[in-house]
Amino acid sequence: MTDLSTVEIKAFVPARDFALSKRFYEDLGFTIASSDSDIAYLHCGDCSFLLQNFYNPEHAGNFMMHLLVVDVEAWWRHVERAQLLAKYDVRAEPPGDRPWGMRDFTIIDPSGVLWRIAQNTR
Numbered sequence: 545m546t547d548l549s550t551v552e553i554k555a556f557v558p559a560r561d562f563a564l565s566k567r568f569y570e571d572l573g574f575t576i577a578s579s580d581s582d583i584a585y586l587h588c589g590d591c592s593f594l595l596q597n598f599y600n601p602e603h604a605g606n607f608m609m610h611l612l613v614v615d616v617e618a619w620w621r622h623v624e625r626a627q628l629l630a631k632y633d634v635r636a637e638p639p640g641d642r643p644w645g646m647r648d649f650t651i652i653d654p655s656g657v658l659w660r661i662a663q664n665t666r
Contacts, residue, residue, distance in 0.1 A: 552592065554592055554593050554594050555593050555594070555609060556583075556593075556594045556596045556598075557593050557594065557595050557596065557607065557609065557653075557655075557657055558596060558598050558599050558600065558603055558604045558607060558655055558657065559595050559596060559597055559598070559599060559654075559655050560599040560604065560654065560655040560656075561654060561655070562581075562584075562595070562597040564632070564654050565595055565653060565654055565655055566579065566584055566586075566595060567632075568628070568632050568634070568653055568654050569586050569595065569653075571626050571628055571631070571632075572622075572623070572626075572628065572651075573588050573619070573622060574586040574587060574588045575587055575588065577592075581597060582596065582597045583595065583596050583597065588611075591611060593609065599655060601656070604655045604656040604657055605656045607656075607657045607658070608657070608658045608659070608660065609657060609658070609659045609660070610659075610660045610662065611659060611660070611661045611662070612662055612663070612664070613661060613662065613663055614663065615663060616639050616647050616648060616649065616661060616662060616663035617639060619649075619661050620638060620639050620649050620661075623636060623649075623651060628651070632653075632654050633654070634651060634652050634653060634654060635651070635652045636649060636650060636651040636652070637649055637650045641665060642662075645664060645665055645666035646662040646663060646664055646665055647662065647663050647665050648660045648661060648662030648663070649661055
């Protein structure tokens with residue numbers, strides 16, 4: 545029998561301004577594990593993604609990421625304390641309960657990528 549075990553899956557997140565996006569994600573709470581001129585590997589705990597020095601407005605404007613966390617309110621407080629909205633001129637909506645059994649908030653990164661940062665409520 546073939547071993548179909550997996551290790552991880554990562555999305556390639558677009559960046560209009562690569563340096564600005566790296567700073568944004570570091571301020572959001574991610575660590576840059578490695579980076580060159582084209583791609584950066586970012587992680588927070590066991591969650592990771594690849595930030596790419598690539599931008600297409602239609603692609604970025606329709607790109608969404610979902611991050612499941614233990615305490616969504618702590619993440620929201622971090623976003624507020626770090627003043628990410630003013631510092632990066634980005635938009636966010638505060639946490640709310642969703643009919644699909646999660647409490648989440650949204651934040652749009654400097655390139656237009658929508659993030660849903662959520663906690664299970666069921």
